[in-house]
Amino acid sequence: MRIAIVVLFMLTAWSMKLANQSTAAQGASTKKPNFLIAFADDWGRFASIYASIDRYPELQRLVRTPNFDRIAARGVLFRSAFVSAPSCTPCRSALLSGQHFWRTGRGAILQGAVWDPAIPSFPHLLKDAGYCIGETFKVWSPGTPGDAPFGGGKFAFEKTGGRFNQFSESVTKDLRAGGDVQAFKKKIVDLAVANFDEFLQRRPAEQPFCYWFGPTNVHRKWVRGSGKELWGYEPDDFQGKLPPFLPDVPEVREDLADYFGEIAAWDMALGGLLENLERAGELDSTWIVVSGDHGPPGFPHGKCNLYDFGASVSLAICGPGVSGGRVCDDLISLTDIAPTLLEASGIDRPESMTGMSLVALLQSHQSDRIEPQRDAVFIGRERHVESARADYSPYPQRAIRTHDFLYIVNFKPERWPLGDPYRLDGDNPPTDTEVAETTRVTLPDEDAGPTKAWMVSHRNDPRWKPYFERAYGKRPREELYDLRQDPYQMINVAADPQYAADRDRLEKRLMDELHRTGDPRVIDQGRYFENPPLSGPVK
Helix, strand or coil: CHHHHHHHHHCCHHHHHHHHHHHHHHHHCCCCCEEEEEEECCCCCCCHHHHHCCCCCCCCCCCCCHHHHHHHHHCEEEEEEECCCCCHHHHHHHHHHCCCHHHCHHHHCCCCCECCCCCCCHHHHHHHCCCEEEEEECCCCCCECCCHHHCCCCCECCCCCCHHHHHHHHHHHHHHCCCCHHHHHHHHHHHHHHHHHHHHHHCCCCCCEEEEEECCCCCCCCCCCHHHHHHCCCHHHHCCCCCCCCCCCHHHHHHHHHHHHHHHHHHHHHHHHHHHHHHCCCHHHEEEEEEECCCCCCCCCCCCCCCHHHHEECCEEECCCCCCCEEEEEEEEHHHHHHHHHHHCCCCCCCCCCCCCCHHHHHCCCCECCCCCCCEEEEEECCCCCCCCCCCCCCCEEEEEECCEEEEEECCCCCCCCCCCCCCCCCCCCCHHHHHHCCCCCCCCCCCCHHHHHHHHCCCCCCCHHHHHHHHCCCCCEEEEECCCCCCCCCCCCCCHHHHHHHHHHHHHHHHHHHHCCCHHHCHHHHHHHCCCCCCCCC
16 A cells, blocks of 8 residues: 555656656666755655655645655655764764764764764765765755865855755745745745756766755744745644644644745755756756755754654655665665765775665665665764853763664763753743744753743643653653554653563664774763763863
């Protein structure tokens, strides 16, 4: 049933045309494939095509991503894709290097990140092999040097500006002067994708290319009410469809509607990229990889959390040689992308890469669970943002996610997972406005926004206090969730004797992987991550 629904997408005239052209192109050319990587900030795992294959599709039925859905229908849609770390810079360090984030030195943190040039990254390897490379907007940031794993800005195409990165702000500002909302949306999208058009026109025609499109519009902050005003999302339609860790109240529903509006804008830009590829005659010879760096910002369980809401992401890949119209349920890490692109281009992978190439899986004709060895992914985090406090320390976590379980180790359970809320009830607590406008007032590892402000302002309400404590309170050293019974990871069964064997097995497998890959967190009591420059004030 799941596959039948996805195949139905392929039966559109658009998909049939692309599939036929792609087959012809494969037989007519031996040219190395091009790569278009569209990577969204804070997108998470939200796309309308997932509604047809998810066990709990309520929110997926509301989101609208027709262009991502077409890419997924033409290629392979990944049902179980995860980041290495649910934090921008560490996730991107892992993706670009093809390694667990903890193997990337100071790339393993966000604030204070510094790229180690001795670490191979796939863009540089492709360039050295004769590829023309280019990028627009965010690749690896924040960090020093900026976008270092993709050339440090030397291959940037951004002349038409970055108004798309403040999409709702840009369109709303134009609307206040009067005009048509659809025309303004198209203008902002066209400016963004014009950068790709310039790259296509300037690159040598005989060279294969690798281009990265990384807008940040889905990252906060966006205009409140823009989901309804610009995209027609009705917040009331979200009632009764929120996951149980989010308060089902008007403020949160509106916040999600606005978030879905930015996703719709991102998807509209995807459509522009596809049009440019087709116009340039390169659509049939290009691998298209579409994903994002972690879950939603400013929502409990989201960004900076190892729960699925924070660590699972959308992923679809299509291109020449990819057997399309399939759903893959193998557990995939975004560290697998780098070795995949290298193998597809005929480049030997560095021994340092811990990711596993997806090429054989992409060329397979099977669906669901395809490669038995892909039965687990490993996730973690260290420092996210900085703090002015001299005693600031990271919140170190590692996890193993299998098909049936999520097992998390919180190495320092005495610390606060998203920042110390000590100021909330002190002598000079922040106002709700302060909480809404800045992440540096309190709970700094969660982005500011209406949901966070609402939860902070209702933290002492007996009805909502459990939501606040679940999101921001201290957590035990071990968390274990039975995904078969508890898909939203609400009930920690780590101390339940019935799960003792599962807990022990998962703990051993996680620790074995950390030791095998040299994670500094399990060496010398984690001294590497516990001392400057990996912790403490950023200098």
